Amino acid sequence: MNQAYEAQQTAYANQQAAWDAYMSVKRANGPRIDSLNAQQERAYQNMKSAFESASLAHNMRDGASARMYADQGHAYKAEAQDCVAERRQLVAEIRAARERFNAVKPAFQAAKSEFACARQAFQSAKAEHERAQAEFKKAKAEFDDCAKAVKDRLDELNSAHRKRRKDKKSIAEKAGVPSQYRDNVWISKDSDGNTNIYFGGIGKPDGPGHGHYVMDQHGTVTYRRDPFDPHGTQNFTDAPGGILYDRRTRTYVPGGTLYDRRARTNTLPLGVSNRDNDTNDRSGVFYDRRRQIDLHVTQYYKDNYRVSWDTDGKSNKNYHWTNQSLPSSHTDSHIPPEDAR
Template sequence: MARDTELDRLKAAQDLAFQRKQRAYETMQAAWQHRSSARDEMNRAFEAKQRAHEVQEASWQNYQQVKRANGPRIDQLNRQQEAAYQNMRRAFDNASMAYDRRDGAAARSHADDGHAFKAEAQRCVEERRRLVAEIRAARDCHAGPKVDFQRAKADFTAAKQRFDQAKAEHERVKDEFQRAKREFDAARQAFKARLEKVRAERNRRREDKRAIAERAGVPSQYLDDLWVSRDSNGNTNIYFGGVGKPNGPGHGHYVIDRNGRVTYRRNPNESHGSQNFTSSKREQRDGAASLYVRRARTGRSLRGVNEHGGVFYDRRDYTEGEGTKLHVTEYYDGSHVSWDATPSGDVDIHWTDHSVNPGDPVRHVPPPDARFGGKE
């Protein structure tokens, strides 16, 4: 069986499309792995950012707590220090005036009060400094977690950017894979459709060959493995039963002429020789030529005769023997039969099936209901 070039082309196109699809799939898988890795990295960065945020939030709350606790006391100490300072000034002023009046006792009393107010102011300053130091310490403790959080936040932002890029790349190659898959599906469908058509044609040809062989009388056990060919003379050769192949050693050989008559019949493993040739009863009719056959087919009625305008016409190329050779054609639904009427009888009887393409061996096989020029 000859190869179908279109089927081969579609098969090559399907294979190429499959390779492109596979490469696109592998690229998509690699992009997915990269995307998954980037996603895991982003998730880890997010978790680190969350932990840093929690530490920062705790340090911030501690800082705010110290400020809330120490702030009011610092304000109170500021007021107390200011009051003690003013009282100290007044006490020392009164002591100075008492000394000027030569009132030593009053001067000492006011001086003692001034020193007491001074000591009170200094105690306020010392306590305030301690409270401010606590606030500053809490603020300093918050500075580290704040920097850590900002760094973790920047790391997460960078990781998310890498993930977004990996995601976009994966989506891009995924679209390429889907496009390659659609192209492969289309190529596969085209190949499948062509394959079904080729198989149907081969099955039809096989059935046609089987029908030819069956009409020729080939034994039924060989009908599934035949070799049918047509030679330049219009004869159909049927080979079957050979070793390894239908026309292998020991094969059988039947020949059907262009008129649909079996002219040679040799079964497998039979010897060659003239005994295998058959004779045509039509050709052996004693000079009885037919110019009109009323019922050449039992199942069809005659529709017309001779496309050349008459029942027959003179064949000028006739050179065998003496007399006139007349060509006759009769038309039936879907087919016609032609023959040459000669002084020696009817010769070259052949049927033509209009539904079969020219060149097909089945085109000239007589219909099953042929009474004229049919199977001998």
């Protein structure tokens, strides 16, 4: 639009200059033309009067007067013709100036029309810009509202996350989880109210080699296994002596008849196996936390004795001794060894 405006202004300046020149010539020549018109009219009237007087003198046979009046008439005629010639020249100058004005006038009209079109296009573009700007402001306001809502929600989630981390850390601390693991624990609750705490696994708290503590609804830790420690009933805090059934510990075993064998033989178990009561699986897993099933545990001794019991993850029961050196039908095959009495 600026280019069209500049073209219009240039064309207008040219037209105005031509108009000013035309008016200047007209103002300069106009009065002279009027004067020449009056002078011509006087010369014409004088010429007419002189020729009439010459004709009258000629009719009266006054040749001298007729000649004199005739000469005067011709002089007035020449004066009138000079006025006409000069007037024609002045009028021609005015016409030439007007023609020059008329020559530049179409250029201005074209430039004016082009500017009007450009201005209309500009106004349309301006209106579209203002509409788009209004839509942008509206969209920006909506975006700002959404961004604020997202930020508020993130702040809320982060706050909740920090609270959960703090709560989990507090639970881990209460359960006695080593301090180096408390910032990264996985906690779940069983249907019976027990709280499971996993930590120290590879890649994640409950990854391979993880530690596992169980705390009941009263805040008592009933199971404690640190990272990479073996599974087994020795991890139950309410197991005899807190470890596997060891015949050296001389601790009382539930059932009232089984004691350790350290007093006489200082006997340690050679190994431990287990049996899943539901599947008879002998995989060596002492406690299946996923299925929460009872396990059957057996300890073997080098004197060919073994002791078995059932566990539900909370307590041991059904202790059973077997002397594998005797046939299963022998009446003494299930009598505990002397150091277990």
